[in-house]
Amino acid sequence: MGQRYTSWGNYPAAEHIAFTPQWREKPWFPDIDVSILPRGNGRSYGDSCLNDQGALLDTTALDRFINFNRDTGVLSCEAGVQLCDILRLVEPHGWFLPVTPGTQFVTVAGAIANDVHGKNHHLRGCFSHHVLALQLERSDGESLCCTPHENTEWFRATVGGLGLTGFISRATLQLMHVDSPFVATETFKTQNLSEFFERNEASQAFEYTVAWIDCLARSAKRGRGHYIRGNHTNAPANPPSRQRKRQPTIPLTPPISAINPLSLRLFNSLYYHRQRETLSHATQARDPFFYPLDGIRHWNRLYGRRGFLQYQCVIPPAVAPEAIDELLDKIARSRAGSFLVVLKAFGDIPSRGMLSFARPGVTLAMDFPYLGPKTLALLDDLDTTTFAAGGALYPAKDARMSAEHFQQGYPEWATFARYKDPAISSGFWRRVTGDS
Numbered sequence: 001m002g003q004r005y006t007s008w009g010n011y012p013a014a015e016h017i018a019f020t021p022q023w024r025e026k027p028w029f030p031d032i033d034v035s036i037l038p039r040g041n042g043r044s045y046g047d048s049c050l051n052d053q054g055a056l057l058d059t060t061a062l063d064r065f066i067n068f069n070r071d072t073g074v075l076s077c078e079a080g081v082q083l084c085d086i087l088r089l090v091e092p093h094g095w096f097l098p099v100t101p102g103t104q105f106v107t108v109a110g111a112i113a114n115d116v117h118g119k120n121h122h123l124r125g126c127f128s129h130h131v132l133a134l135q136l137e138r139s140d141g142e143s144l145c146c147t148p149h150e151n152t153e154w155f156r157a158t159v160g161g162l163g164l165t166g167f168i169s170r171a172t173l174q175l176m177h178v179d180s181p182f183v184a185t186e187t188f189k190t191q192n193l194s195e196f197f198e199r200n201e202a203s204q205a206f207e208y209t210v211a212w213i214d215c216l217a218r219s220a221k222r223g224r225g226h227y228i229r230g231n232h233t234n235a236p237a238n239p240p241s242r243q244r245k246r247q248p249t250i251p252l253t254p255p256i257s258a259i260n261p262l263s264l265r266l267f268n269s270l271y272y273h274r275q276r277e278t279l280s281h282a283t284q285a286r287d288p289f290f291y292p293l294d295g296i297r298h299w300n301r302l303y304g305r306r307g308f309l310q311y312q313c314v315i316p317p318a319v320a321p322e323a324i325d326e327l328l329d330k331i332a333r334s335r336a337g338s339f340l341v342v343l344k345a346f347g348d349i350p351s352r353g354m355l356s357f358a359r360p361g362v363t364l365a366m367d368f369p370y371l372g373p374k375t376l377a378l379l380d381d382l383d384t385t386t387f388a389a390g391g392a393l394y395p396a397k398d399a400r401m402s403a404e405h406f407q408q409g410y411p412e413w414a415t416f417a418r419y420k421d422p423a424i425s426s427g428f429w430r431r432v433t434g435d436s
């Protein structure tokens with residue numbers, strides 16, 4: 001109680017009562033007359049991790065490992081263990097997360113509930129493809145072991161299920177063997193969007209592929225950026241350094257956003273030109289490669305007290321070049337652009353969850369400071385392109401998509417609703433279904 005829970009984007013605001021599980025073995029739900037929502041580490045941007053005027057059940061206290069087999073790479077843990085803790089435990093034994101999002105400060109249950117993706121979706125699919133089992137606690141006291149082969153529909157509803165089917169108390173994961181957590185990268189300076197698509201086509205054998213785009217570049221330069229591909233190196237892992245570097249931090253939230261058209265243009269231009277050659281090779285350590293934003297603590301504060309919204313869409317492959325071009329054009333014209341726009345092509349491995357976001361196509365993700373109605377109007381305009389192209393938005397990053405767009409992008413939502421726990425709800429779910 002007493003802790004203020006926000007989402008990573010600090011938008012929208014919400015008021016909660018919060019509970020920490022006082023159990024490990026015999027789960028119970030608090031007996032209260034408002035709805036409850038399981039909560040991980042709050043790294044989702046919008047309201048899928050918020051339950052305004054309701055209650056949160058904070059998972060982070062369930063932070064114990066249960067078992068780790070160094071020979072097989074099978075790991076069992078409680079739901080609140082964070083990915084950074086897993087890496088610390090398993091890396092020295094040659095194991096790694098087969099799928100990781102762009103921050104290591106997320107819980108295992110949070111990664112399951114959003115069925116997160118990483119830079120290797122084209123080869124490894126989503127987080128749920130590596131979940132061997134999860135334990136689901138329902139508010140009626142039922143406890144279900146869900147695997148791809150047992151209670152399969154519960155499994156399909158719960159992975160990517162936004163915490164709505166019950167409380168995940170523990171999970172078993174299959175890790176990936178690597179010789180080293182270091183990644184040998186090749187970074188291409190790309191002049192426009194067409195070059196992104198060409199590079200990507202030629203890079204499907206690489207474990208990791210991703211691009212950073214200068215969203216303010218216009219006309220012939222639209223879509224220019226850096227295309228990065230890489231593989232784990234063969235060199236054995238260096239022993240972890242005992243010396244902890246002091247991490248830069250944003251100590252306070254400024255009253256207004258430090259991200260504005262001027263700072264954006266400057267940042268994007270400097271970032272684009274920081275590499276002079278068309279191709280550069282490097283060996284990158286795990287954190288700067290996978291988690292560059294984690295290097296600055298509380299970087300989300302830079303967006304000021306009103307917070308920010310992330311817009312992450314996926315566009316089907318056949319129409320992706322035109323639709324992404326149109327989205328970038330709209331953003332550049334608005335001058336409201338984002339400073340770390342990420343472009344990534346998903347592969348065609350079918351997702352396991354009824355509501356999983358990842359699907360064949362190209363995903364574009366960008367942040368916008370919340371400046372009131374004009375920000376919402378811009379995002380509505382982006383929706384026109386995304387949905388005309390048959391795309392979808394990512395619930396983990398969303399604070400404003402309409403019910404119509406959710407239901408269009410997630411056609412299995414009505415089947416999913418049959419598995420929702422009646423005691424659980426979220427701001428997101430109420431908005432996109434009108435449910436209580």
Ligand SMILES: Cc1cc2nc3c(=O)[nH]c(=O)nc-3n(C[C@H](O)[C@H](O)[C@H](O)COP(=O)(O)OP(=O)(O)OC[C@H]3O[C@@H](n4cnc5c(N)ncnc54)[C@H](O)[C@@H]3O)c2cc1C
Nearest residue numbers: 040041042043044101102107109110113116117162163168
């Ligand atoms: C810098 C940054 C980079 C990111 N990069 C990526 C990326 O590359 N790919 C990607 O897919 N995502 C990415 N994300 C989003 C992030 O990975 C997801 O939002 C993730 O699910 C957050 O996990 P969390 O532990 O913080 O959970 P929260 O945000 O607190 O909750 C997420 C969901 O999990 C549910 N949940 C939490 N605990 C439980 C439980 N015990 N039982 C049942 N449900 C539960 C919640 O109800 C909620 O619906 C990024 C986020 C940030 C901040």
